[in-house]
Structure formats: C-alpha cells, structure tokens
Amino acid sequence: MTTYFLLFYHFFKTGLFSIGGGLATLPFLYNISDVTGWYTYDELANMLAVSESTPGAIGINMATYVGYTVGGVPGTLLATLSEVAPGIVVILIIARFLDRFRGSRIVDSAFYGLRPASVGLIASIGITVGRIVLLNAGWTAADGLAALLNYKSLILAVLVLAGTIRFKNLNPIVFIAISAAAGILFSF
C-alpha cells in the first residue's frame, strides 16, 4: 500500500514540476531512483530507449514503464494518471480563462510574441533530432568531412521531404511506415 502511495506522490510531483517536454521529467526520474531504489540508472537508460522508440509521448511511456516495474499493471495506471493529473487541472483552468479573454488586446498581443517563440522552439527540436539522425556518432576530425554525414539518412530525409511537399494530403502515418520499412531494408 505504501508503495502505491509513494508511486502516486512521486509521479504527481513529477507532473506538477516538470515544465516542457517529456525529457524534462528525466531529472525527477533520476531523483526517484535515488530516493526509493526502485530501479538503477542503467535500467532507466533502457526504459528511455524503449520509450523513445515506441508509440506515445516519452514522458507518458517512462511513467508507465516505471509504474510497471514497481507495481505491475496497477502501477502503470497509478504512475501515469498521477503524472498527467496536474497538467489536466492546470490546463482546464487556463482554458476557461483563455476563452473569456480571447480577443482581448493584451492576450492577443501576448500571443503575437508567443507564436514565433513556439515555432522557434519546435524548429530547434528539429535541429536536435537532425544532429542525431544526419551526423555519424563518434565522428572525429581525423575521419575527414566526407565521413561526417550519414548518407543513408540524408537520402531518406530528402525523399521524405520531397514526398511531403508533393503529396500534401497524404497522412504522415504513411511516411512513418515507409521510413520504418526503409530502415529495416537498408539497415540504418
């Protein structure tokens, strides 16, 4: 019983104080490991690998994984629901407020500044993923510039980009499936 209460407590706290993407929950997850000893840092790294490569947001997947490790299926439900609860409450309050003030000059002006900032943040995520995807890991200057780029990934990226521009109305899921197949066929 105490385990379940601790799961609730730790993940509610994580949901309340991690601001931004799912990776922002990582420092909290390390802290939970320190405090409770439920899992090691190594296990956490494996959970992260699985969470990044399975459907769903990373933060949700991590919470589910830790929940399962600690308390089986009830643990998954408890950890994940505790993590999302603070966000739901905060957003429901803001949504109410936003509905009432939308169209007011000050809110409108704030969004005039917020929108380009949001696009800038998302573009930076594109760059972060791009660095992982397009550049070869472990490259050193001695290898020469030609060895820096991952050509397989670069070619696939260009093809997918051309595809999304040419077939604007195709569901992105199609491109994800094609890319997965290409990854297996050409062993990325």
Added chain:
Amino acid sequence: MKELLRLYLTFAKIGLFTIGGGYAMLPIIQREIVQDRGWATNEEIIDYFAIGQCTPGLIAVNTSTFIGQKRAGIPGGIIATLGFITPSLIIISIVAALLRNFAEEPVILHAFAGIRVCVMVLIITACMRMWKSSVIDVPTFVIFAAVFLLAAFTSITPVIPILAAGVLGVVIRKIFGRGERK
C-alpha cells in the same frame, strides 16, 4: 456521449502514431485535428503548444486537454487526455512484460532509425506550415530567431524564452502598434 467517444478514439489514434517526444505529435495533430476534423485552427494549435511549454505537465498532455476542453468542456479535456495515454499504457505494459531487451533487437533498431529520419522531416514541414501564421513581420522574425538559437545551442529551460516572448509581444505592440489583426 458520442462526441466524447469520438474525442477518445481520435486522441488514441494520435497517441498511437506519436513516436518520440510530444513534438512528434504536431504533424499528426495538424492532420487529424486541423485538416480532417476542423476542431481547431493551426494558430490555436501553436497557442496550445506555446502554453504547454510554460505550464506544468507534458506538452502532449496539455495539448490534448486543450483541444478536448474546446470540443466538449471539462469531460472533453479529461477524455481526450485519457485517449492519448491509452496506447502508451497498453504497449509499454506489454513491452515491459515480454521483451526486456526489446530495444536491442536489430530489426527494431533499424526500423526506428528510419522513423527518426521521418520524424525530423515531419517536424520541419510542420514548422513551415506554422511559419506563415506566426512569423509575420520583423519583430516576430527576431523573436523566432532568438528563441531558436537559444534552444538549439544552449541548455536553457524553454520557460524563460517563452515567457519573455509573451511579454515582448505586449510591449512591441504597445510601442509600435504592429501586427494588429485586421
């Protein structure tokens, strides 16, 4: 009731095809919510992402709650979020139970290396689509460039640039009267 079921299923689908961070949900959201169902505009989605980045909780969850709330009030917000997390709960439980070394399977590794390339391209095209309605003049371009550089090349928390951009928006408009919507 039917509306809530539709919300639940739509967000379960979005959760199923969001692979990687919450940002990866953006292209899927644009497709499912903006284009196919008309439940929100591109601008509203950007607003939700901006708010999601500086409020507690995961961006994906915050965005789901926002859209659900807009469609069907408080129950809508809760149901949409539950829909979004359902695929994670099922898939991760199965993976955790059956395949402890799932992440090291070569086939899986190759498939996800391919998917990562696709996710990068989808994020870029999503940005291009949002560009038009958000970067509309010189001040907004400067805000975009400053936040992009800060986020891409430093490890600063996004909360600060986002809050600063909101304040800047108010100040710039007060001084220059720019970017008024006609």
